[in-house]
Amino acid sequence: MRDAYHEQLDSVGHTLVEMAGLVGQALSRATRALLEADLAVAEAVIAADDAVDALHRELDVRTLDLMARQQPVAGDLRTLVTSLRMSADLERMGDLARHIAKIARMRYPDYAIPEDLRATITRMGEIGVDLAARLAGIIEGKDVTDAQTLDAEDDAVDLLHRTIFEKLLRHDEPYPVETAIDVTLLSRYYERYADHAVSVAKRLIFLVTGEH
């Protein structure tokens, strides 16, 4: 049987898994709002981010409290500090999904993404959602093997990010400046989302193996 202290340690991990689920769902829906110019979905994503922020704050309080009251041994302390950092990354992923939804809302009823960039943005969204889903499993199972493969997906997002710029620049009929601004910010948000996902995976690897 687990004692109360170890149950509290476990529950920190459960909250992180829950956050990964929520920010994955947020990115999935934000991408749909963007591609389908769906105002209701955009609004829902924006509103739902409060729940992620609340989990983040609540996990902070709980973790700091555990550290102060329980004087955890070195290994548990490292777990708690790492959890604080993962939570910060996940919270930021939620913010980035919200930023994407806000651009969808701002352009509604128009589409923020021109036709010939839809496939690239769709792909960036799919990879981001996949990263978040895998993070949940990686955190849950302390799965270093899967965590180590996330870099490859991040590279794919970075490549798509560069592709977007090339497509913007080489389009026969120059895009309006508004489109260039929107697409630049959106692509940046997807890229940063993937960066933070990889950051969570790297923290897990460091926690388990002690190696960067």
Place this chain on the structure above:
Amino acid sequence: MRDAYHEQLDSVGHTLVEMAGLVGQALSRATRALLEADLAVAEAVIAADDAVDALHRELDVRTLDLMARQQPVAGDLRTLVTSLRMSADLERMGDLARHIAKIARMRYPDYAIPEDLRATITRMGEIGVDLAARLAGIIEGKDVTDAQTLDAEDDAVDLLHRTIFEKLLRHDEPYPVETAIDVTLLSRYYERYADHAVSVAKRLIFLVTGEH
């Protein structure tokens, strides 16, 4: 006389002050590289960011070690956790200055910023540099009063960020897409730099007062 433990606690603070100094200098020089299309300065900023990253990593190791070995009391523990977070913000500010320098380098010998946006970018740079300089003093002196005024400067940067978009959109002769992309990213980097500066100040306020 301070014992070794308290000297180590103090030295964490000194490192944060040093980092604030370095990232302020980085932003100052990155802005110069951008406005004067100065390749040598851009290269220097990019190279110098390694020192900030090294301080960040080294402070991490030192802080985690202090936590594990000294079992700090609640107040000291909160100081150490907050220091880790401030260090992460400062490290990110260094990254953002480096991103700005990289755009200057990429466009060299051309100017990345068109003539009529120079004044706005200059101002964003000045505010960012001022924020970093004040952070050094705020961390050094645990100066809550000054920390509380940083939000106003951040609001000024947010306003300039929106101004940039309006100027991009309303220019008589549409800007090239390349300019729109560069300026959008640059403005975003300055805005995020200021966000992280405010984040450091807020962490200090919370550390001293216990209030968000």
